[in-house]
Amino acid sequence: MKKENLADEKLSALLREPRLSPSLPPRFQENVWRRIEDAEAPAKSSVTWLEAFVALILRPRFAYATLAALMLAGISLGAYSGAQSARHEAEARYVASVAPNPLR
């Protein structure tokens, strides 16, 4: 019992002794708060611009509109080209009938 009291007194004396605390790194507090804020902020989206673009073009409304526009452009240009081709063919047929190659 006496021994225990002696140990407590020694421990208390040790605890009462002044201790050197290590110096904190510069702007320690500010860095701590920044890390806390970063941790509490919502997670940043990892979606890139390409993924965003792909998501946009795969939207049904956009996709159908684009397909319709491409088909319309293809049909218009094809019809124009076909008409020109038929016209040239008809012209060549007439010219060949009235002016065979030896005459030209």
Added chain:
Amino acid sequence: MNRPLVILLGVLMLGAAVFAGSYFAARHTCATVMSSTDDLSWLRTEFHLSDAAMARVRQLHEGYLPQCMKMCAKLAAKKAEVTDVLANGTNVTVGVQQKLTELGELRAQCQAQMLQHFIAVSRAMPPEEGRRYLAEMERLTLGFHEEIEQTMDMSAKP
């Protein structure tokens, strides 16, 4: 390769296929629908001819074709003669010159006859369309020689 890029390439390829498919289908359909076996179909559409004008033009055309065939046969025979004469020697002899002159004269006769036909056809059309037809036919038939002559003229200049 990452997934969005693969999707984008697939979408681009699909778009190109849709455009190309539409283009070629429309082109083929339009060319087939508008094509005709009638030699004179071009005149009707290009010069906006009425049925009456078309009938007159057709009559002139059918009258001209036998003459044209006859001249073509004469030209073919003359060309064969020129080829024979050229095959028999290595020089431009008097005989070769004579045959070439005859061939040239025959060609000139053919062209004159052809122009006469074009003038007759142009008169069967409304005046404005007739003028346009004549200019177009001269360009399509005689323009070829003019182009060659112009090229020769340019190359002759120092």
